[in-house]
Amino acid sequence: MNYNYHTHTARCGHASDAERDYIETAIAAGIKHMGFSDHMPFLFPNGRESESDYRIPVMLAEDYFKTLHALREEYKDKIRLHIGFEMEYYPNCFQEMLAYAKGLGAEYLILGQHFLDEREDVNVRPSKLTESEETLKTYTDCVVAAIESGVFTYVAHPDLCRFVGADSIYYRETARLLDAARQTKTPLEINFLGIRDGRHYPMEKFWKLAGEFRVPVTFGFDAHDAEAAGDLTSLPRAMELVEKYNLNYIGEPTLKKI
Numbered sequence: 001m002n003y004n005y006h007t008h009t010a011r012c013g014h015a016s017d018a019e020r021d022y023i024e025t026a027i028a029a030g031i032k033h034m035g036f037s038d039h040m041p042f043l044f045p046n047g048r049e050s051e052s053d054y055r056i057p058v059m060l061a062e063d064y065f066k067t068l069h070a071l072r073e074e075y076k077d078k079i080r081l082h083i084g085f086e087m088e089y090y091p092n093c094f095q096e097m098l099a100y101a102k103g104l105g106a107e108y109l110i111l112g113q114h115f116l117d118e119r120e121d122v123n124v125r126p127s128k129l130t131e132s133e134e135t136l137k138t139y140t141d142c143v144v145a146a147i148e149s150g151v152f153t154y155v156a157h158p159d160l161c162r163f164v165g166a167d168s169i170y171y172r173e174t175a176r177l178l179d180a181a182r183q184t185k186t187p188l189e190i191n192f193l194g195i196r197d198g199r200h201y202p203m204e205k206f207w208k209l210a211g212e213f214r215v216p217v218t219f220g221f222d223a224h225d226a227e228a229a230g231d232l233t234s235l236p237r238a239m240e241l242v243e244k245y246n247l248n249y250i251g252e253p254t255l256k257k258i
């Protein structure tokens with residue numbers, strides 16, 4: 001594995017270390033293609049400030065690109081750097097968010113559906129244990145619409161929704177997501193942060209189905225600190241899933257320029 005397009009920076013408020021250290025770690029681990037995809041800054045129309053502990057503050061957006069452009073130039077003989085964002089799909093704000101990302105100069109986007117709508121309320125985090133069919137459906141609707149928009153390079157942790165209700169509901173909804181990914185050839189990420197932190201994802205029941213649907217699968221470190229920017233220790237577990245469920249692992253994803 002010599003690529004990783006899922007990297008954060010300290011600007012989002014819940015990551016640490018200097019970009020330079022992420023890059024140095026990645027180079028030492030043999031990474032040749034690296035993408036920064038920090039949580040996208042945005043001022044929501046409902047007045048929610050992005051100045052939270054979750055997103056890059058809008059006032060630091062320019063600095064994100066300035067810093068990374070300089071490092072891209074400095075390290076160009078050792079590693080190819082790309083600069084994008086991880087972004088949610090909210091039906092009410094999608095076009096505005098996309099236009100804003102383009103305007104800032106983002107090269108690519110990955111989808112990370114951490115919330116169900118622009119209120120970004122803690123009560124509707126899909127990663128929380130839930131038996132709600134409604135939550136799973138809304139999550140799936142967002143991810144499917146995002147996939148069908150054709151702008152996302154891949155879907156990060158598609159198995160984020162921690163649904164523990166009836167299997168029949170889980171399979172029905174997950175099949176919709178997988179079908180969209182298969183039709184559009186959109187890769188789904190096995191997320192290494194989930195592996196190294198022992199989170200509920202990668203979720204076995206999701207990847208079992210993903211194998212049956214033959215969706216394209218890729219890997220991402222989801223680095224929130226410099227050490228994780230070369231996280232090859234999670235690779236054996238990811239490969240184990242690929243083999244166990246006969247996943248269609250494509251390796252490095254093709255960047256979709258926005």
Ligand SMILES: [Zn+2]
Nearest residue numbers: 008014039224
């Ligand atoms: Zn994060």
Ligand SMILES: [Zn+2]
Nearest residue numbers: 006086112222
């Ligand atoms: Zn991430």
